[in-house]
Amino acid sequence: MQDEAVAVLARLVSFDTTSRNSNLALLQWVGSWLAARGVESRILPDDSGMKANLHALVGPRVPGGVALSAHVDCVPVEGQAWLADPFTLRQEDGRLIGRGTSDMKGFAACAIAMLPRLAALPLRRPVHLCLTHDEETTGEGARRLVPMLGQDQPPPALCVVGEPTGLAPVIAQKGYASWDVTVTGLSGHSSRTTETANALHAAAEGVAWLSARARALAESGRRVEGFEPPWTTVHVGTFRSGSILNIVPDRAEFTFEVRSVPGDDPGAILADFHAFMEGTVLPRLRAVAPEARLEVAVRSAMPGFDLPEDAPLALTMQRLTGRNRPGRVSYGTEAGFFQAAGIATIVCGPGHIAQAHQPEEWIAESEIAACLDLLDRLAGTLTEA
Numbered sequence: 001m002q003d004e005a006v007a008v009l010a011r012l013v014s015f016d017t018t019s020r021n022s023n024l025a026l027l028q029w030v031g032s033w034l035a036a037r038g039v040e041s042r043i044l045p046d047d048s049g050m051k052a053n054l055h056a057l058v059g060p061r062v063p064g065g066v067a068l069s070a071h072v073d074c075v076p077v078e079g080q081a082w083l084a085d086p087f088t089l090r091q092e093d094g095r096l097i098g099r100g101t102s103d104m105k106g107f108a109a110c111a112i113a114m115l116p117r118l119a120a121l122p123l124r125r126p127v128h129l130c131l132t133h134d135e136e137t138t139g140e141g142a143r144r145l146v147p148m149l150g151q152d153q154p155p156p157a158l159c160v161v162g163e164p165t166g167l168a169p170v171i172a173q174k175g176y177a178s179w180d181v182t183v184t185g186l187s188g189h190s191s192r193t194t195e196t197a198n199a200l201h202a203a204a205e206g207v208a209w210l211s212a213r214a215r216a217l218a219e220s221g222r223r224v225e226g227f228e229p230p231w232t233t234v235h236v237g238t239f240r241s242g243s244i245l246n247i248v249p250d251r252a253e254f255t256f257e258v259r260s261v262p263g264d265d266p267g268a269i270l271a272d273f274h275a276f277m278e279g280t281v282l283p284r285l286r287a288v289a290p291e292a293r294l295e296v297a298v299r300s301a302m303p304g305f306d307l308p309e310d311a312p313l314a315l316t317m318q319r320l321t322g323r324n325r326p327g328r329v330s331y332g333t334e335a336g337f338f339q340a341a342g343i344a345t346i347v348c349g350p351g352h353i354a355q356a357h358q359p360e361e362w363i364a365e366s367e368i369a370a371c372l373d374l375l376d377r378l379a380g381t382l383t384e385a
Contacts, residue, residue: 001113002369006096008033009109009368010089012072013098019073019137022050026072027131030054030112037116044148046133046140053145054131058115059123063154065382067128067343068375069142069161069334070108071135074100080359095362102351106363107162110350110371118379125382128156135334139302142334146341158313159338160378162349164356164363167370169317169326170347174227175304176332177266178257180297181206183277186289187250196248197289200241202281203252207236209276210256213269224261226328232264233330255299259330262306270296303336305345313344320377321348329353348374 015026031041034056041056077086077099084090086099111129118127132141149155185197214234221231241252258266277294285292307314314326331353338345350367
């Protein structure tokens with residue numbers, strides 16, 4: 001089974017599913033691979049027809065069961081120091097090297113390879129396979145797929161999102177939200193400051209406000225132990241404005257994100273930011289340029305999730321993995337979409353987040369073997385009365 005999972009992983013890696021690209025070729029290959037082994041699946045395209053999710057189900061069409069969920073998009077490789085083609089799987093010293101091996105085509109390969117085996121078991125509850133698009137950017141794939149799971153058949157009761165946790169059960173993650181911000185003003189010569197409206201200055205005030213909020217949260221914000229760091233973080237990641245020094249910029253753009261602990265609302269931070277910009281910063285621009293404006297557009301919004309430590313799924317996964325303490329993570333996953341739909345969800349998969357998004361990304365062959373063993377034992381719980 002391990003050799004088959006590695007062969008599947010090699011094919012998954014061979015598709016350049018960087019989020020800017022279509023993932024249809026990969027999903028069509030998976031659908032054909034499953035069909036050749038007697039497993040039906042359906043490809044669910046988005047509105048553009050260029051991206052899609054894949055859903056397959058084995059076992060009885062009854063309520064309950066578990067979903068195995070993986071995103072198949074990956075991050076770019078440009079500017080990274082790869083030693084060979086990142087879309088050709090390499091096996092070296094017990095490592096499987098290639099873009100997406102850890103995050104998270106390794107888990108996807110294990111779930112795909114296991115599905116025909118699971119279909120042959122006397123399952124009393126079903127197993128769903130969910131492959132999604134755009135987790136690395138907008139989260140739109142899971143946002144679209146989850147409501148569809150209960151349309152033609154009963155939805156799963158449980159979900160395992162196989163992000164790279166070293167096969168340690170993770171019961172909570174921070175929420176994630178990010179925005180594009182644009183400030184416009186009025187250009188002119190830099191000597192004529194009373195006749196111009198400097199968009200760069202205005203945007204910089206917004207960045208300074210966000211930086212101050214980040215410090216306040218670090219100093220006195222809500223604490224939820226288990227996260228690192230255990231408070232909500234605010235981060236500004238890009239800033240673009242201006243052409244040459246003696247021209248006042250009439251446009252400035254930046255991006256920022258909020259990673260929120262349970263109980264904190266990213267929307268509240270956004271509302272306070274809006275109030276500051278519209279109440280304090282924009283009036284000074286509009287005194288010279290009435291057309292000056294602030295535009296804020298959503299980049300991504302992924303809800304957090306928080307599974308109680310004593311939830312049956314948490315206890316089951318601790319028993320199956322041999323881990324006595326569940327973890328919490330600060331990075332984003334699709335788990336919150338499943339939990340919001342009433343599906344008890346946990347994050348647990350092979351590989352380690354330290355390798356994710358890195359040049360020479362890799363997953364250990366031993367992690368693939370351990371994941372297959374875990375899925376086999378998880379399936380065993382679905383054959384019980």
